[in-house]
Amino acid sequence: MSAFPWIAAGSLAAWLWLLLCQGFFWRTDVRLPPRRDPADWPSVCVVVPARDEAAVLPDSLPSLLAQDYPGRAEVFLVDDGSTDGTGELARELARRHGGLPLTVDSPGEPPTGWTGKLWAVRHGIGLARERAPEYLLLTDADIAHAPDSLRALVAAARTGGFDLVSQMARLRVESTWERLVVPAFVYFFAQLYPFRRIGRKGARTSAAAGGCVLLRAEAAERARVPDAIRHAVIDDVALARAVRGGGGHLWLGLAERVDSVRPYPRLHDLWRMVARSAYAQLRHNPLLLAGTVAGLAVVYLVPPVALVAGWALGSTATAVPGGLAWLVMTGTYLPMLRYYEQPPWLAPLLPLTAFLYLLMTVDSAVLHYKGRGASWKGRTYARPGAVPDEG
Structure with missing residues (x-):
């Protein structure tokens, strides 16, 4: 003793x-600043990599199609070899709900050295670049956005001079295990990557939350994203580091109206989520x-x-x-x-x-x-x- x-x-x-x-990682007041509309609204392409997401797509994709955005915007859903009809369901949801234009495409199996998600993101960015957007919104297939989400993200990036604006989506906390494990997951993440430090110019701390990343297209090209991080399993942190390495200015905070709809009802589900990476x-x-x-x-x-x-x-x-x-x-x-x-x-x-x-x-x-x-x-x-x- x-x-x-x-x-x-x-x-x-x-x-x-x-x-x-x-x-001050434990504080939860790092949120998007009050919106100041820019003088003009740049064009945005939304890229959604999706693999076997038919269970969550009805709760997420319509929220993207329904974005109230004053500028030009469209959605590219990249079906990453799904076997559950994800692509067909996405087209059906677009026909049923209308809203922003939707393109559904598939890149085929990823080559050696690429993760499936980043190969899908690469394909989606390639399709988007034909429209020459100023910004790319990279968002996961299980993320539901409030109608003004895209508007708020672009306003924050444009008026704040950020090359990357990311929000940590609010994860689901309904089951007993979700209540015990999920808030701690975000707490530990913030402890490793304090949000206040990320937003400082020239800071060494770099991170993003992969479920919701607004990225200036020019910064993506400068950082060679996603090619430079093609093998990254923790792709959001790798993305942020690549953008920072290319001279980009980052911002990361907690979301208020961006939510994950993916359930993790059992400890086994949460265990797999953490243990895989x-x-x-x-x-x-x-x-x-x-x-x-x-x-x-x-x-x-x-x-x-x-x-x-x-x-x-x-x-x-x-x-x-x-x-x-x-x-x-x-x-x-x-x-x-x-x-x-x-x-x-x-x-x-x-x-x-x-x-x-x-x-x-x-x-x-x-x-x-x-x-x-x-x-x-x-x-x-x-x-x-x-x-x-x-x-």
Whole structure:
């Protein structure tokens, strides 16, 4: 027990640093600024990669077709080898709902070195460039947009001078597991990539939320997107880094009227969502995996263990820093729970959720070494560098 007070103190120190020095990641007030309409409305092409999305398309695609946008806009849905009639359903929804023009096309199977989504995005951008748009909206097939979503995104980009404007779509939180896991997912993402830092010119922190990315077409060409990131499993962060590397100015914040309609009712569904890319986030590096597991344990698991063990053994030096660290952790999680309209009593359960994420991360590495890592919708992707590069 002689070392445990020091570990508990270290955990408290880590939380004080996160509270004050990590870009105030725990605040949830980074939203699109109040809209200031630009002098003119540029043309926009919306690119939607879709693979076996027939279950969610009726709740998402009509919202894109119904965009109230003053300028010229049209939608390109790229059917990425679907077997559930996604393309046919998209055409039927366009006939039924009307709205913005819709083009449905398919690029065929991706070549070696490409992920399926980015191959579909490349095809969609190629179709869009025939219209010479000033902006591209890259959005996932499970994302529903409020009628003024495109207008607000373009206004923010045009008046704020941003080359990339991205909103973290509000994920569904209806099942018990969604309530426990989903708000923490966004909380952890913001902890890794503090939104306030991303919006600063010249900042080193780069990230985007792949479900909703408005991208200046010129910036995409300058950054060679998506060709430069064709093998990326975590494509949104790779996209942001490529645009930043090309001199682009980024903005990322939480959405208010952009929502994911994809359900994750069971723990298994959420587990697959995280485990498919967690080890890729660590660059398939065993040392980074070990450091991440140790870090999660010290930061999230030590506080409750220290409080309970210190109280049981009469060690104030262990219990007090453990309890204070747990209190800071709980306090920083409350704003995210409020954003997701969840009860505050879930906040003290964050160590349990973090433990689940730790297990998911380890499972991601196990799947990788079994040859089943980075698997999604019937495709498994090799580690970058494991396949020949294609110019």
